[in-house]
Amino acid sequence: MCIFSRSALIRRFQFVFVVLLLLVGMRVWWQSGLGRPRSVASKSLTFIHRDAGHPLPVTEFQNTSVDVKYVGNQVCGSCHAEQFANYQATSHSQAFCKAREMNEPPDGSFQHQASGKYYDVFRRDGQMWHRESLRSESGGIVVLAEYPMKYVVGSGQLARTYLVEDAGFLVESPITWYASLNAWQMSPGFDHPQTLGFQRTIDERCLFCHSGRTTSIGRARDEVHYEEEAISCERCHGPGSLHVERKKDTQPRTNEVDFSIVHPARLPREENESICAQCHLESASFVDVGGHEWAQFRPGYPLRYFVAHYRPESSDDHAKVVGHVEQLRQSRCYQESANLTCITCHKPHQRSLTPSQKIEWHRNQCLSCHSETSNQKVCGLVREKRIQQSATDNCVQCHMVRSPTEAPHVATTHHRIGFHNQDLHLNRALMNASQLVPVEDLSYLSETDRARSLGLANIVFAETEEGNPFRKVYLERARRLLEKVYSSGFSDSVVLSAIAQLKLGDGDMGGANRFAQLALRDADSLNHVVRSNTESNLAKIYFQRRDFAAAQRLLENVVQQRRVADDWSLLGACRQENGDISGAISAIERAVQISPDDAVLTSVLVELSRLTKDAKRYEYYRERARLLKLSLRAPHRITAPTIP
Numbered sequence: 001m002c003i004f005s006r007s008a009l010i011r012r013f014q015f016v017f018v019v020l021l022l023l024v025g026m027r028v029w030w031q032s033g034l035g036r037p038r039s040v041a042s043k044s045l046t047f048i049h050r051d052a053g054h055p056l057p058v059t060e061f062q063n064t065s066v067d068v069k070y071v072g073n074q075v076c077g078s079c080h081a082e083q084f085a086n087y088q089a090t091s092h093s094q095a096f097c098k099a100r101e102m103n104e105p106p107d108g109s110f111q112h113q114a115s116g117k118y119y120d121v122f123r124r125d126g127q128m129w130h131r132e133s134l135r136s137e138s139g140g141i142v143v144l145a146e147y148p149m150k151y152v153v154g155s156g157q158l159a160r161t162y163l164v165e166d167a168g169f170l171v172e173s174p175i176t177w178y179a180s181l182n183a184w185q186m187s188p189g190f191d192h193p194q195t196l197g198f199q200r201t202i203d204e205r206c207l208f209c210h211s212g213r214t215t216s217i218g219r220a221r222d223e224v225h226y227e228e229e230a231i232s233c234e235r236c237h238g239p240g241s242l243h244v245e246r247k248k249d250t251q252p253r254t255n256e257v258d259f260s261i262v263h264p265a266r267l268p269r270e271e272n273e274s275i276c277a278q279c280h281l282e283s284a285s286f287v288d289v290g291g292h293e294w295a296q297f298r299p300g301y302p303l304r305y306f307v308a309h310y311r312p313e314s315s316d317d318h319a320k321v322v323g324h325v326e327q328l329r330q331s332r333c334y335q336e337s338a339n340l341t342c343i344t345c346h347k348p349h350q351r352s353l354t355p356s357q358k359i360e361w362h363r364n365q366c367l368s369c370h371s372e373t374s375n376q377k378v379c380g381l382v383r384e385k386r387i388q389q390s391a392t393d394n395c396v397q398c399h400m401v402r403s404p405t406e407a408p409h410v411a412t413t414h415h416r417i418g419f420h421n422q423d424l425h426l427n428r429a430l431m432n433a434s435q436l437v438p439v440e441d442l443s444y445l446s447e448t449d450r451a452r453s454l455g456l457a458n459i460v461f462a463e464t465e466e467g468n469p470f471r472k473v474y475l476e477r478a479r480r481l482l483e484k485v486y487s488s489g490f491s492d493s494v495v496l497s498a499i500a501q502l503k504l505g506d507g508d509m510g511g512a513n514r515f516a517q518l519a520l521r522d523a524d525s526l527n528h529v530v531r532s533n534t535e536s537n538l539a540k541i542y543f544q545r546r547d548f549a550a551a552q553r554l555l556e557n558v559v560q561q562r563r564v565a566d567d568w569s570l571l572g573a574c575r576q577e578n579g580d581i582s583g584a585i586s587a588i589e590r591a592v593q594i595s596p597d598d599a600v601l602t603s604v605l606v607e608l609s610r611l612t613k614d615a616k617r618y619e620y621y622r623e624r625a626r627l628l629k630l631s632l633r634a635p636h637r638i639t640a641p642t643i644p
Contacts, residue, residue, distance in 0.1 A: 096211035209279035283309035312434035455481030565595035
């Protein structure tokens with residue numbers, strides 16, 4: 001029990017919480033799938049549409065129906081043993097697994113010079129742990145965070161990135177093992193002075209492209225359960241229960257095509273590519289469309305009926321496109337062929353090839369069209385000239401060059417087949433506020449639906465493009481589009497929530513409150529991203545109006561839905577204003593656990609520990625605050641993207 005009276009404590013805490021609240025401010029978040037910074041899955045918004053959605057194209061394959069169930073890899077492998085065995089040797093099948101201490105790289109330590117933090121990899125109790133810490137001049141260690149590794153993302157051919165679990169939420173480790181360096185270094189997106197630490201939350205969309213089937217645990221929680229570790233057979237072939245039942249039927253069959261399971265090679269080119277595009281169409285911004293959520297996609301359908309992808313319009317599109325699928329579509333080879341697609345060169349069941357085997361394999365694929373005769377030069381050069389440029393006569397080396405990526409120490413093959421004489425590194429900061437344009441044909445959508453999708457895509461692009469100098473331009477475009485959509489009678493909860501956030505950013509508290517309330521009319525049916533964003537926004541409005549009890553009720557729910565330090569810090573402020581000092585301390589400590597390099601929050605705990613005469617805690621947080629001030633730049637707390 002606190003030895004001070006409640007009124008005395010409130011007076012002493014007031015200054016500290018004023019500082020805290022100035023930082024918490026009226027920040028508003030779009031959480032893009034994980035409450036995490038930029039990543040492939042972080043550029044999307046999940047929504048609940050106003051109706052059942054647009055009709056999907058007709059397909060002959062019967063397992064696209066929602067009534068057909070998934071059966072799992074082992075069931076597929078029981079009949080298709082050879083294909084299953086080959087697939088098990090591919091990198092796709094090894095992209096996600098549980099971390100097993102005996103299979104992981106060796107222990108190691110290094111200092112990240114840009115941030116001043118130290119990172120250690122060590123074994124404890126049969127598990128591999130990652131630790132983030134600060135060091136004092138005397139050699140003392142202040143541990144900011146340490147966790148046992150739970151999952152590995154990546155086959156290890158290029159890198160191995162790790163996930164930890166904190167209170168039910170999956171979080172990416174800030175350090176990764178790079179095969180090319182044979183060493184530990186910062187994870188992609190973490191190598192900067194304001195490094196994120198253990199703050200990048202991983203949700204269903206992050207895991208989708210690395211693991212088997214995943215589901216969120218409850219519609220109101222950013223907690224993920226995976227059905228299978230490995231990327232499954234059914235990711236490309238669709239759910240298999242109908243096919244299994246068909247094979248149990250002992251009636252004689254003709255040689256007719258079996259439409260009980262999707263065969264990608266028998267699909268039209270767009271539907272075939274859509275299977276790969278689930279993960280390899282990495283556009284600048286994408287949103288769900290047409291009443292069909294992204295996770296509802298099944299092989300056999302065009303992906304554009306579920307997800308609308310956008311890119312900035314540019315006169316130099318070849319240099320600006322980053323997704324493999326979109327790059328391929330810009331190739332002359334692709335445009336002049338009716339059949340060239342991803343699986344022309346990539347065989348999903350093919351075991352991983354050696355470097356020399358890859359060169360020969362890809363050369364043969366090129367020569368299947370560009371045949372070499374005595375009167376024809378392959379790619380315009382005779383073999384002697386080609387050998388001068390590539391000793392192994394590697395077509396890919398010249399026509400699909402390696403280009404830098406956002407992941408340090410890793411380059412990827414540029415999939416625009418052709419001549420490359422320019423810098424292929426994407427620099428979106430130089431795009432001069434280009435208009436966003438759809439990557440694929442969205443003409444099947446109504447004008448209102450196209451405006452809705454483009455409005456939401458502008459918000460995503462504004463908030464997930466790091467250092468975007470034209471952020472306000474994209475947000476203003478979003479505001480105009482979404483207000484036009486709303487005035488047309490559209491009552492979508494995501495549109496209502498987005499308008500509430502934009503109005504909050506403009507300082508229109510009354511308008512923000514009205515639209516947030518409308519968005520929450522059917523709260524139990526909302527996706528957890530929309531619900532938590534909207535409830536958080538509404539809590540900020542209540543807090544500004546000094547209705548601390550109402551704000552606290554909302555925040556108590558929000559902190560169960562997602563892992564964001566600002567949610568907990570504002571909850572602490574509400575509890576303090578409502579007289580619950582111990583609850584305030586608990587909330588601020590949780591905020592510091594999530595964002596351990598936040599010097600202001602740490603200073604709040606220094607003051608709280610002093611006032612409650614907790615000497616041990618006081619000394620710990622005081623030293624921690626001192627080292628943070630000496631060693632770190634301004635804190636970089638992860639929230640969902642912000643509308644100011």
